[in-house]
Amino acid sequence: MDQRSSASSTVRCRSGSVQSRHPEHRLTEALDRDQATPLYVQVAALLRREILAHHYGDGGALPSEAHLQRRFGISRVTTRQALQLLADDGLVQKRQGKGTYVSSDHVRHALGKARGFYDELVCQGVTPQTELLFWGPSSEAHEEGLGTRLERLYRLDGAPIALVQAWLPDEALLLGRESAEQMTIYGLVEEGLKRRIVSAESSIGAKVPDLTSAGHLGLEGNGGFVLTLSRRSHDALGALCERALFLVRPERYEFVLRSEGRAPGTNMRIRHA
Numbered sequence: 210m211d212q213r214s215s216a217s218s219t220v221r222c223r224s225g226s227v228q229s230r231h232p233e234h235r236l237t238e239a240l241d242r243d244q245a246t247p248l249y250v251q252v253a254a255l256l257r258r259e260i261l262a263h264h265y266g267d268g269g270a271l272p273s274e275a276h277l278q279r280r281f282g283i284s285r286v287t288t289r290q291a292l293q294l295l296a297d298d299g300l301v302q303k304r305q306g307k308g309t310y311v312s313s314d315h316v317r318h319a320l321g322k323a324r325g326f327y328d329e330l331v332c333q334g335v336t337p338q339t340e341l342l343f344w345g346p347s348s349e350a351h352e353e354g355l356g357t358r359l360e361r362l363y364r365l366d367g368a369p370i371a372l373v374q375a376w377l378p379d380e381a382l383l384l385g386r387e388s389a390e391q392m393t394i395y396g397l398v399e400e401g402l403k404r405r406i407v408s409a410e411s412s413i414g415a416k417v418p419d420l421t422s423a424g425h426l427g428l429e430g431n432g433g434f435v436l437t438l439s440r441r442s443h444d445a446l447g448a449l450c451e452r453a454l455f456l457v458r459p460e461r462y463e464f465v466l467r468s469e470g471r472a473p474g475t476n477m478r479i480r481h482a
Contacts, residue, residue, distance in 0.1 A: 240281055249290035252281055256291065260300055260311055261334040271301060271309045297321070297467060298332050316370075320466045323409040323442070325395040326363070326373060326455055338364040342425065344389040347376060353449045357381040359389055359397075362425050369426045370461060372418075375453040378402060394451060398442070404450050409442040413464050418456055426458055436462060 240251050256271065265271055272280070277288045292309050295301045297319055301309050318329050330337050343360035355376040363371040375394050384392075384401045398404050414437040423429055438455040 240283075247290075248281075248283055249287045249294065252277070252283065252287065252291035253294040256295060257298075257300060260295070265311050267311060269311050270307075271311065273308060300333055316365075316462045318438075318462065318464045320411055320413075320464055323406060325393050326371065326438075326453075327393045328395070330363070330365075335365060337370070338367070340364070341386070341390045342372075344386045346382060354379050355449065355452055359394065361394075365461065369458065371455055371457045372422055372425050373453055373455045375451065377451055378404075394453060395442075398444075398450050402450070404444045404448075406442045406450065407445050409440055412439045413437065414439070416456075422456055426456065428458070435459065436464070438464065 240248055242248065256277075259265065260271075271277075271292070274285060274288045274292070277283070277291075278285060281288075283291075292301065292303070296303055296309075300312055302312050302317075303309050312333070316330065316333060316335060318326075324332070327337065327339070340362045341359070342362055343358060345358060347356050347358040349358075356379040357377040359373070359375040359377060361373050361375075362369060363373070373394070377394070377397060381397055381402060384397060388401060389397065392401060395406060398406060415434045416437055417433075418426065418428065418435050420429075422435075426435065428435070436457040436459050438453075438457065440451070440453045440455070441449060442451040442453075444450045
């Protein structure tokens, strides 16, 4: 597309925002430059909606940064912030020298946010099916009043992808099995028990699941490993209000942690004894 045709593909609205007439941008909306929400967050939300509507296909390329700058009337910095927000949520992947592409059906779980497992899937446009396998008092020794046990199976497209075993406060048992079936783990804590989660510690590992867990995950006889995510969540007072262990099949799942900058004192040379 030459510069003239590119310029004719946009129209400036009375508010000063830009809308596209290009047929691939049927969901384009004007940016609200008067609201408190940063422009890059608004742009990311619009692109997210288009990605989830499959406008770019599975693994397809997003428009170039220059195209997005013209489309929304924003700076290069704002464009890159919007794309990075999508990348942080696992919706897109940046390829050096090639551009930004929609992530494939491989789920990329961002570890930098205290977000629930279910929400992490939904954030990427995936709606898992869930089955509550157990809800009741814990039969094993528990810590700091976490006497309610939950076990839930997650499926994608009918196939098992993850099994979670979670321990919640004693009083969570009073919420009942129906609530446990309808609410996420964090929902039970925050909405059900009115305890706001402000931080979470997570650790990643791998293990061979026991026979019962392997059966739930469809791994009978495979003898394979599963990814593990161990999580401990705390409320505003610093009290432990949830502990969970996720067993995840690795074929369609990976954990991602994004770091900013180098740590102080990084060595440039190897020290030989």
